[in-house]
Amino acid sequence: MGCENDFITRVKLDYIQDFEMMFGRMKLDRPRESATYYTILVMDNPKEFADFLRIGENLANITRRPLEAGRGCLLKNGLIAKVLFSSEPEEEFGRERYLPVNPKIIWEETKEDLRPIISEDTFKAIESHLQEMTNAYNENFKTYGIKLKRNGNVTIQYSAKWIFYTLLNNCLERGNYLKLQVGGEKIFDEPFIKYLRRFLELNKKIELIVERSENLDGVKKLKDEFKDKLDVRYFPDEITGLMRNYVFGKELAVTSMKILSETESSEPSYIGTAYVDLENIEELNRKFNNLWSLGKPL
Numbered sequence: 001m002g003c004e005n006d007f008i009t010r011v012k013l014d015y016i017q018d019f020e021m022m023f024g025r026m027k028l029d030r031p032r033e034s035a036t037y038y039t040i041l042v043m044d045n046p047k048e049f050a051d052f053l054r055i056g057e058n059l060a061n062i063t064r065r066p067l068e069a070g071r072g073c074l075l076k077n078g079l080i081a082k083v084l085f086s087s088e089p090e091e092e093f094g095r096e097r098y099l100p101v102n103p104k105i106i107w108e109e110t111k112e113d114l115r116p117i118i119s120e121d122t123f124k125a126i127e128s129h130l131q132e133m134t135n136a137y138n139e140n141f142k143t144y145g146i147k148l149k150r151n152g153n154v155t156i157q158y159s160a161k162w163i164f165y166t167l168l169n170n171c172l173e174r175g176n177y178l179k180l181q182v183g184g185e186k187i188f189d190e191p192f193i194k195y196l197r198r199f200l201e202l203n204k205k206i207e208l209i210v211e212r213s214e215n216l217d218g219v220k221k222l223k224d225e226f227k228d229k230l231d232v233r234y235f236p237d238e239i240t241g242l243m244r245n246y247v248f249g250k251e252l253a254v255t256s257m258k259i260l261s262e263t264e265s266s267e268p269s270y271i272g273t274a275y276v277d278l279e280n281i282e283e284l285n286r287k288f289n290n291l292w293s294l295g296k297p298l
Contacts, residue, residue: 009055010043015133016060018126019103021118022110028077033070036062038079038100042133045140046094071098078161079106084271087152099146099156101165103133104172144252145169148276155273163254163270164195167246171202176249179288181209193218200226209288209295210234216298223298233295244270245288252276253284 019035028034036056040047044055056062062070074080075098083097107130115123141147145166146154167178178199200206200222206229210219213236223230242258256272275281 015039025110025113030073033066034073036060037070078159081156081158081162084155086154102169153275179207179247181245232298253281
C-alpha cells in the first residue's frame with residue numbers, strides 16, 4: 001500500500017488496530033503507540049525512525065514523542081529487544097535496531113481473552129492479518145527471530161519476557177531439548193511458570209539448573225507433573241551471580257547477565273548474546289554440562 005508522495009509500506013491500519021486490541025489486553029500503558037511501532041518494525045524492517053514516523057503519522061496520526069513512548073513500552077514489556085551490536089553488517093538491522101517477538105506469540109497470549117468480546121468475523125479477520133504479518137516476520141527476522149540463519153551472533157538488551165517469548169516461538173516451530181540456567185527471581189511466579197509449563201509440553205526434555213534452595217517449591221510441583229521430561233539440578237546458594245543461560249538443542253543459545261536495577265519492583269533487564277553457529281552452541285552446551293555435573297539432583 002502507498003502513503004503520500006508514493007512512500008511505500010506494507011503496514012495497514014487494520015494491523016495496527018488488531019495489535020492495539022492485543023496490547024490493551026496485555027495491559028500495556030501505550031497500546032496504540034506500541035501497536036504502531038510494532039507493526040512497522042515487523043512489516044517494513046529495516047527502516048529509519050523517520051520512516052516509522054512518516055508511516056505512523058499517515059496511518060494512525062502518531063507523532064514523534066508518542067511513537068518513542070510506544071517503543072519504550074514494547075522494550076519494557078519484553079515485546080522487542082534492543083540490538084547493541086552484531087556480527088552481521090549494520091544494514092541488516094538498519095538504524096532502528098530492535099528484534100520483535102513473533103506476532104503469533106502475541107496472538108496466542110491474547111486470543112482467548114479477545115474471543116468473548118469481538119465478533120467471529122473480526123476474530124477470523126485478525127487471524128488472516130496475523131498470517132500476513134507472520135510471513136513478513138519470518139522473512140525479515142529469519143528462523144530464530146534474531147535475523148541470523150546459521151552463522152554469527154547478536155548482542156542484545158532485553159527483559160525476561162522477551163527471552164521466554166523467543167524460546168516459545170522456537171519451541172512451537174520445532175520441539176527439541178532445552179537447557180535453562182536461571183537464578184530464580186520471579187521465575188516460578190506467573191506468568192513465567194506458565195511458560196516453563198508450555199516448554200515442557202512442547203519439548204522432548206528440559207534440563208533446569210536452579211540457584212538458591214528457596215526457589216525449589218515451584219520446581220518440585222513441575223517435576224511431579226512432568227516426571228522424566230524435567231531434570232533438575234540445584235545449588236543451595238547463588239554461585240554464578242547474575243549469569244543466565246539458555247540452550248535450545250543445536251539451534252540457538254543465549255548467554256546473558258542480569259543488569260542490577262535501582263528498585264526491586266522494576267522489570268529485570270539483561271544483556272546477552274544469542275548464537276546460532278554450531279561451534280558456539282556446542283561450547284555453551286559443554287559449559288552448561290560442566291555446571292550441571294556440580295549441582296545436586298532434585
